[in-house]
Amino acid sequence: MGFRFRDVLTSWAVPSLADLLLAALVVRPYLLPGGLDELLSDASVGMHIRTGDLIRSAGSLPHTDPFSFALPGKEWFAWEWLTELSLSLLHSWFGLAAIALAAVVLMTATSALVLRNSLRRGESAFLGLLLVMVGFQTSMNHALARPHLITWLFLALSVTIVERERRGPWRGFWLLIPLAALWANLHGGFAILPVYLAVVCTGLGLEAIWNRTSWRGVWRMVACGLAVGAATVVNPYGIGLHQHLIEFVSSPWAIQMIEEYHPPSPSLGEPFYWFAALGALAGLTAVSALRRRGVSDALVCLFFLISACKSARHIPLFVIAVTPIVAGELRWLWDVARRHGGRRSLVAIVHDMDLGLRPQFLRHSSWLPSLFLLALAFRGPLGLPSTFPEKSFPVEMVERNSATLQAGRVFSTDAWGDYLIYSGYPRQRVFIDGLQDYFGPALGNDYLEMLSGGPRTEELFRHWKFDTALVPVKQPLSRWLKARPEWRVVAETPLAVLLVKEH
Known part of the structure; x- marks a missing residue:
């Protein structure tokens, strides 16, 4: 027991290759001119901070708009009250530097989970890292210090849990229920979880019919999905939160006003072309999965691809849900090429290197969180932002x-x-x-x-x-x-x- 404990401590203390590469991937864009200020180019997080300040000072949630004089007396909701409370506390302790750094932490954690899921599916460290890099570039336009980053992380956690459950019944699968309840108080993106479970469940049910296999996994998914839906009602507004979301997504005017909800176009710049490439891979993956009777994987790919094609805001969700599935299909093609190439082929040599690197990519250490804490402690000398960028705001x-x-x-x-x-x-x-x-x-x-x-x-x-x-x-x-x-x-x-x- 002592030996194993020392092994765990050593593993946690020694930096892993995954830590170094993920840090380089996420931080790289902010080493360019503008730095972490780019994360604060949307001031909506400022309103969320002040809403949290208001909740802390009043000891309750506001019921009318505390910031605008346009609609006096109209009912107003602090939908993301728990995130706003957390942002307020973080801001009161460390200022905007902590908000920007927290955004980097959330994006890094999300990338780590996507990489881990891709490795579990695809087994290739090279392909997994390549896909995560492409996915991060695809999502760059949405890499802002806002509450939606919580939905990125929670969806990645949900995919991790569902992927583990699909390999065999797992007691941890039911953690999705408290996760959903917490998510509903943090960000409106919680609605994607029951939808994701419904898509997976539908696919598994069709697979059970097509392949004449057991329905046990399907019924577990159905039961968890229903419990997740019920858990999302545990918020200060109850079912009213869901009514608000339905009204929002069915409002053509609101969608028209918010540019993020428009379909992706070349005006997005480089991320659009990365999305086009990943979208093409997802489409081919769906076809390949159907040929193998993997209906669930095909439905997930198609659902998230169509959703992202309708709204650029959904591109990061597409990346998080689909990247592991694409990695799995690419592994199948890679194995075919390796078998046809022989043991001494270039593909076989790269495969052997890949197997040696994979454990490094599945392990994480204390170095990355330690670096974030050090950056927070020395935020002044490091030049972390203390206000919103002057190029965007007067x-x-x-x-x-x-x-x-x-x-x-x-x-x-x-x-x-x-x-x-x-x-x-x-x-x-x-x-x-x-x-x-x-x-x-x-x-x-x-x-x-x-x-x-x-x-x-x-x-x-x-x-x-x-x-x-x-x-x-x-x-x-x-x-x-x-x-x-x-x-x-x-x-x-x-x-x-x-x-x-x-x-």
Whole structure:
């Protein structure tokens, strides 16, 4: 027993190849100009932090919008209250540097689980690492410090548990139930878990019919899926949370307003082409799996591929669920090539090297979490971000004119509304912020009309009684306001202009 315990300690103390490569994979993009600031280029996390601050100070969840003056009295929900509470605590202890670093930790943990699942399926360290690298590049546009990273990690955990259960009945399979309950209080992406289980279960049922095999695994999956669905109701809003999600996904206006929910296109840049390549592999994998009567794998590939093709926001979920299955199919092709090539072929030599490296990729050590803790302790000397990036937000302008902004009825963009909420808490109120689904199409269309300087802009500004405006210089509204004699420019930079209305 002592010998085994020493082995465990040694394994935990010695850095593994997986640790080094995963750290290099995730951190590499942030070694470029901009660094970890890129993680904070969306200020919605600032609103989540302040919601957590509000929950901590009040000791309860808010029921009306605490940040906007647009819809007084309308019911408002802190759907991700547990994440917001955690972000608030982390921010109060270590500032925005900890939020950025926590995002890196979540992405690294997700990548580690995807790699492990790919190795379990594919057995090839080279192929597993290659697919994880491709998957990470595919998801880069969504690599932001926001609560959705929790859904990435929890889906990867769920896939790990389901994959283990599919190899044989496992008591740990039922951990999905408390996982679902926790997930429902952390992020709205929890809905993907019962859907994923339903897809897997349907595939396993069709396999049982086609192959005339036992239904035991199917019934276990059904029972767990039903329990998972019930567990998601354990949240402060009960079934109301599910109703909100259904309303959101069925709202064409909300989907139209949020660019992330648009279908992938070349405008995404390099990640689009990585997605196209991985999507093609997933399609071929589905065909190959069906030829082997692996209906469940085929359905998972097709479901997540179609979902990602409809909405770019779902690309990371596609990567997490499908990468291990693709790795398994590629292993089958690799084995065919190795058998045909002979024992002395290049493929056979690479295969032998692969087998030697695989244990290193399945083991993790204490080095990676230790490095993250050291980075947190020395966040100042390391230059970790202490505020949102000035290239995306008018940070200095807002700091200099905080009293003016907090005293006025401010019109600004939804993205800058999130930043104003963060920087001016608790006094700052805004017209609109990043919760487009909350504000609805009527107010949203008025917002777009004003931002574009449309025909009704003057009427709407009068209706909403705006006396302060903080808008991007490039927006048509900026020119419209400057042309009005009652509006005076207080400050202007190449990024933003701040104006106040003279009475």
